Amino acid sequence: MADQLPSRSENFSEWYNTIVQRADLADYGAAKGTMIIKPYGYALWENIQTYLDKRFKKHGAKNAFFPTFIPLSYIQREKEHVEGFTPNLWLVASGGGETLEEPYAVRPTSETTINMTVRNWIHSYRDLPLLLNLWNSCFRYELRTRLFLRTSEFLWQEGHTFHASWDEANEYALAILTDAYLDFYANAAAMPSLAGRKSEKEKFPGADITYTLEQMMGDGRALQGCTAHNLGHNFAKSFDIRYLDRGNELQYAATASWGLSTRAIGAILMTHGDDKGLLMPPRIAPTQIVIVPIFGKHADPAPVLAAAKQLARELADYRVEIDARDDKSPGFKFNDWEMRGVPLRIEIGPKDIEKNQVVLARRDTGEKKFVSNAELLAQVAQTLDSIHDTLYARAKKFQDDHTFSVDTYAEFQARTAGEGGAGFLMAHWCGNRECETAIQQETKATIRCIPFVQTKEAGKCIRCDGASQERVVFAKAY
């Protein structure tokens, strides 16, 4: 009897920490705060990459690579940017035993090094837009780390784009947010998102506007699933990126940047799943279907194994694994793959072979049914789609059930009291940073975003009674 998992409903945080390691997604690295992504976890990342990469390219972005080491003076060039990132910066002080004349920053993000380079690539409006994307890792010094959610080094993509005007940069950032990220979360990860923009306090250092998708995790905490920034002319001015427009006038370019990291894996894990373990969304699941051959009593295992392999060939369009381990019982395998979150299981034994059928078992509902070989392909396709829809619907319902309109600070404090998440709290806010900071200090809740979609209504700030024209979303966040 294997150890029981911690209960997801009763101890969410322990459940997460245990499942990430037990499902072989990731492990701790030797250096403090670093993460080893194991094959099962990396396969999930590769599926995320494949999905997103296509959409970025559809929007004209081209992949490139920029160095990990960045001269410190580059980072220091944009005022807000350096202030924002200094607490998280790793520096390389020596190389080859020699102290460096100027330390290198280990990229916390590539805005500066990209801008220093691209300023020489752009001379004319004909060079715009310039649309780059990098798949790499970045490094941020962190005091408290958690696998996938916050580590000292993590994988991500960072897009950096250069445009002729502020509006064009803005449109591009929004296009990526909705056509790439929102689409990915909804149609690949089976996750609803709350789209909006960040408050001044929460936005990216150096951005004019930061757009975000906020998702609700299974414990009612919020997680920022990605960001897209309209950097306006800030970096172009700091790095002197100018071009000649059609009227032969020198203009500053406008820039945007946008990113999604391996934190998305954490988001997927914390959105789906139950007390049995993980539940991978079918379209990006590392293994979509596991075939468990049942070797019957006193029967020859060879025909069963052969039938399982034949099944796998028929299902070649899917990511399929056959669990032919002969030292594990079927019951153990069922539990094992359920813990790992494989959405669909096919059981095949001697009795099924006689009857030209298999057993289809879905991870989300636990439902098991016999399916004839003739109907198998259609049933598999339909069931995987149905699991995706079920996961999305569940997550949406959970988000809706944990979204509250809050009109008094007393209720706000009551909802944010205690250890766990508080859901999304839609409340009026005067727009002042002082109030925002005070609310955070008093309740641990932060403004996650100012949603794009909401009914405009006048109201009073939850804390100071100041005038407000729209609600913002507060939550306790990861």
Add this chain to the structure above:
RNA sequence: CGGGGCGUGGCGCAGUCCGGUAGCGCGCUUGGUUUGGGACCAUGAGGCCGGAGGUUCGAAUCCUCUCGCCCCGACCA
């Protein structure tokens, strides 16, 4: 950097108070019986007890120093 806890086979732990040369569960090896919801019997392998120094005839155990990790707080783009 404060406050608390912990370092003992791959993993989880007991043993530490009352010093006598290391044990349990899981996993792993091999053989056999099993296999439709977490199988069983037998067998075997595996440990500088985080590190250094000290006390002692003798240290996982007592003393001193040191290194590392975890939790809470501070920090978090």
